[in-house]
Amino acid sequence: MFGKIISYEHHDNKVRINFEHRVGKIEVITPNIVNVFSSFKYQDHFSRAIEDLEIVKCNFTVDKKDKYIEVITDELIVxxxxxxxxxxxxxxxxxxxxxxxxxxxxxIRRGCGSIAEEEGHKVEKNTDNHKIQVIKKIYGDEKFYGLGDKTGHLNKRGYNYEMWNTDDPSPHVESYKSLYKSIPFFITLREKYTFGIFLDNNFKTYFDMGKENSNYYYFGSDDGNLDYYFITGIDMAEVVNGYTYLTGKTPLPQKWTLGYQQCRWSYTPESRIREVANNFRNKDIPCDVLHLDIDYMDAFKVFTWDKEKFPEPTKLLKDLKDNGFKVVTIIDPGVKKESGYDIYEEGLKNNYFAVDKDGITYVNKVWPGDSVFPDFSDSKVRAWWAENQKIMVDTGVSGIWNDMNEPASFNGPLPDDVQFRNEGRGGDHTEIHNVYGHLMSKATFEGLKKHTNKRPFVITRACYAGSQKYSTVWTGDNQSFWEHLRMSIPMLCNLGLSGISFAGVDVGGFSFDCTPELLSRWVQVGCFSPLFRNHSSMLTRDQEPWAFDEETLNINRKYIKLRYKLLPYLYDLLWQGETTGLPVMRPLVLHYSDDDKVHEINDEFLVGKNILVAPVVEQGKRSRAIYLPKGKWIDYWTKEELEGGRTILKEAPLDLCPIYIKVGSIIPNYPVQNYVGEKEIEELTIDIYPGNGHYTHYLDDGESFNYKSGKYNLYDFTMKEGNGVTLEIKTPHLEYEKGYSTFRILINSTEIKDVKFNGKDIAYETKKHVVEFSIKAEEGILVIK
Structure with a gap:
């Protein structure tokens, strides 16, 4: 295809290589990131994932050798x-x-596939060669991670996938090649080396991770450019940082979005959502967010309200807000084709909708019936859609949930020849499909940002690489199956490795009927998922925390309250992630990749570096084996200290999720609230697990962009263990006016004889395995003997 090398040219950070038949380019982005490019469709990059990329000026050399051209940076040789x-x-x-x-x-696949297909079996076929494909050698020690929320196990070695955003409500199993998201990025872990590859191609792409042949893996596409980034680093965390350097970090969300969220298809009419809200408060279950699914709309017309079901939506949302609830409403892309409907009429007048090959507005069926589809590939359409968010904001809506944006349609998928403006370049559905939801989220984000001046809360089902800049995601229409609970952990961990830190699943399962035991175990995972939302479908049994029995209610209350206790820790992780790109929920392999025992662990995860969660994900089990990585760990519930680097057996009755804290950890806690902001937090609890460690706690107003201009506080805690424990407290940045008055210190040890802060004796009390006392929230040295 390319032929032999003829010559090369070196300009700035680019090396142009002239082959016999084509031109290839090597572009040095940073010393650790190199782009491989060749024009097959566009002359240069046309990325929907990478925006405002900053090229790091670095020294590198280019030399012509006998059989190759060599590019050398400080970190890579190409x-x-x-x-x-x-x-x-x-x-x-x-x-x-x-x-x-x-x-x-x-x-070889043996047999006659057509016979099996007659009975309804889905028959696998070997794929053809693709217009663009890159085949990489397998050495034998590779493990592959990432690729978004594909089904199956954490390690993707031996599987193949397609990136084509797909709405399929049937039960998702590990043989699924496509789901709602397309994130063409993966991390390769070898025995001594780690690197990532991001194929920035939003056409349908293919990834075979050694399934076709154990000697190689490949990635390819049927169209677009050859355009991939090679990202290296000393460990997986550095590779994730490099990938998110390209595609963007997850921005710090409003704090209330980390609270518990309740959803159902559907909470209608108004009396039903008021009943649900009252139950949360009356039953002492914290909750911040209630979601309204499609039935709140007038005939499923976006940006409208059904005035029979919700006669006074503005008053309803104000009443709920006064009781501490934010309301998030669903918005689909399909606009009802109806004369006199202002959204349709305005879009039609301004040619804002996708058209068929003859230039006629394309129509397909979705919830409203015949519907048309905004052309989000055009900046003018995105600006119009962003402006429409004001309709919802003015009613009191706090966030927008974008669904059905693969885009989904009922009369078959959108044909490949549906036309889009594509920022003036033109393009058909084969090019826009995988970024349709991404661009819709971008428009929604910009609209909420403009009309609220707060950090937007956008949830999307479909997305592409880089969507983390604009929205949180959930994994779509799962089922109330134990297998889907088990699978949710590697799905969320791989989403995190793929740059999307703020993610969750429908706790309890969306379809089918949940059981009390399943919900009890699922809420124990949801407690630690960044997006913590219980969601279920119409015609399934009720799934709210109180829907079953007293035991299930108590377990839900216990873990929802634990979530609110840990809110400052989770918020700190998201603040850190805006710099590092690291997710909240992490597979053990992210931080312990040199331990081959963690490479295939699918049913444990880390929350940051400090908390290890090992939930029970099998029906009827009341104990489980847990692998603890090297180091010392503290059982969160019993305070027992355990040596890591081994597997332990833990009793786990239905109300207990095994949780372990790494020795040397400092975990900030809040008092439990009914909702974020109910109480003015004047005392921060510092939960200390003695050892050597450092922690930085972050505080701001929890909603505005003022932190971007320095309006925040930082509290540094450095702990050293010797003859007792010394905790040095510093406040390197205090620009937010509402700081803490006191610190409540919890020391997870009873062997304490004396406590001094800045040389003064501090009174303390012992409760079970914990010593408690309070000090002023100021700089100083805390000495605990």
Missing amino acids: KIYDEFKVDFYNKSLEILCEDYRGERDSF
């Missing part, structure tokens, strides 16, 4: 051969990743 074969080495000349020199050679 060798480019004939046929645009590209190999990557580290600075020690150790091979990291190389192109496979052979041809694709799939395993």
